[in-house]
Amino acid sequence: DQQVKQNSPSLSVQEGRISILNCDYTNSMFDYFLWYKKYPAEGPTFLISISSIKDKNEDGRFTVFLNKSAKHLSLHIVPSQPGDSAVYFCAASEVFGNEKLTFGTGTRLTIIP
Amino acid sequence: GAGVSQSPSNKVTEKGKDVELRCDPISGHTALYWYRQRLGQGLEFLIYFQGNSAPDKSGLPSDRFSAERTGESVSTLTIQRTQQEDSAVYLCASSLRTQGEDGYTFGSGTRLTVV
Numbered sequence: 469d470q471q472v473k474q475n476s477p478s479l480s481v482q483e484g485r486i487s488i489l490n491c492d493y494t495n496s497m498f499d500y501f502l503w504y505k506k507y508p509a510e511g512p513t514f515l516i517s518i519s520s521i522k523d524k525n526e527d528g529r530f531t532v533f534l535n536k537s538a539k540h541l542s543l544h545i546v547p548s549q550p551g552d553s554a555v556y557f558c559a560a561s562e563v564f565g566n567e568k569l570t571f572g573t574g575t576r577l578t579i580i581p
Numbered sequence: 582g583a584g585v586s587q588s589p590s591n592k593v594t595e596k597g598k599d600v601e602l603r604c605d606p607i608s609g610h611t612a613l614y615w616y617r618q619r620l621g622q623g624l625e626f627l628i629y630f631q632g633n634s635a636p637d638k639s640g641l642p643s644d645r646f647s648a649e650r651t652g653e654s655v656s657t658l659t660i661q662r663t664q665q666e667d668s669a670v671y672l673c674a675s676s677l678r679t680q681g682e683d684g685y686t687f688g689s690g691t692r693l694t695v696v
Contacts, residue, residue, distance in 0.1 A: 472623070502684050511585070511672055512624070514684025557623065568637060569685075571616075571624035 471495045472560050474572035482580050487545040489575050491558030494539065498560040502569065503532060503543045506555045515556075516543070545577075553579045583607075585688035587673050593694045594663055602658045602691045606675030613656050614676075614685060615648055617669040624672065630656065663695045 473492045481487045489503075499520045504512035518525040518532045518541070525532050531544045545552055555576045559569040586605040594600050606613050615627040626640035630650040641647070645663075650656040660667055670692050674685035 470623075474623075504684065504687075509689065511674070511687030511689050513687070517684060559624075567612075567631075568614075568626050568629055568640070569624075570626070573621070573623040 469494075470573070471498075472558055472570050472572040474556075474558055474575050476575050477573070478576040478578070480578045480580055481548050483550060484547045487543075487548045487552065487577055487579070489543040489545075489556050489558075489577065491541050491543075491572055492539055493541075493560050495560070495562070495570070496539070497562045498570075499563060500561045501532070501534060501541050502559045502561075503530075504557045504559060504571075506557060506574070512557055548577075548579045550579050550581055553577060585673055585675050585686050587671075587688035587691050589691060590689065591692045591694075593696060596665060596695055597662055599659065599661045600663055600693065602660075602671050602673075602693070604656045604658070604673030604675075604688060606654065606656070606673070607686055609653075610675035610677055610686070611653050612676045613650055614674045615656070615658050616672045616674065618672065618690075619666075619669040627658070627671075660693075663693075665695050668693055668695045 502517040503515040505515050506512040516527050516530045516532050518534050534541045555574045557574045558572040588603045611632045613630045616624040618624050628648045629637040645661045648658045670690040672690045674687040676685045
């Protein structure tokens with residue numbers, strides 16, 4: 469039972485345009501959400517997070533939006549850069565913090581120069 | 582060290598053999614996690630250590646899997662009588678207990694191939 473779903477396995481975006489990565493979840497107990505970025509042969513690196521008390525969190529070019537009623541979150545990257553090409557994982561936790569994250573299957577983002 | 586260190590980076594083993602994977606977390610990080618990623622799948626939680634508390638083993642897939650942690654430092658994940666379905670990248674991560682908003686720091690993983 470996949471509690472965190474990333475339905476797009478891949479996404480290609482032109483450099484300079486906006487990249488939008490989507491994530492849906494089914495567990496209404498999830499209270500904290502994170503995005504991780506992963507390059508080949510490396511571990512995932514933390515990108516940005518949001519708690520359920522917010523609907524938006526922004527950090528530079530990265531913005532995460534949370535729609536609790538729809539159980540949906542998205543990551544916006546603008547403008548997209550070639551270095552953003554990576555696999556992006558959405559993750560969720562039932563408690564604030566880092567305990568036992570449930571990850572999605574990832575979306576491979578390719579930025580086209 | 583500066584980051585989370587895992588060894589070996591790659592391991593090929595024969596079905597039925599035991600393997601031991603090692604993780605050195607970031608110094609001072611009280612929480613340590615093991616995840617695995619099988620081909621085409623997301624990261625799957627295995628086990629979580631927090632200080633001197635009893636570990637959360639709820640993600641271990643079978644009793645062939647076990648993990649230990651020495652104090653707040655090194656952890657080893659042991660898989661006994663390996664099976665082909667154990668083939669995956671095993672990722673270790675650590676975090677400061679109070680660093681709630683900043684996520685884990687992952688190591689580069691151990692790629693385990695069972696042949």
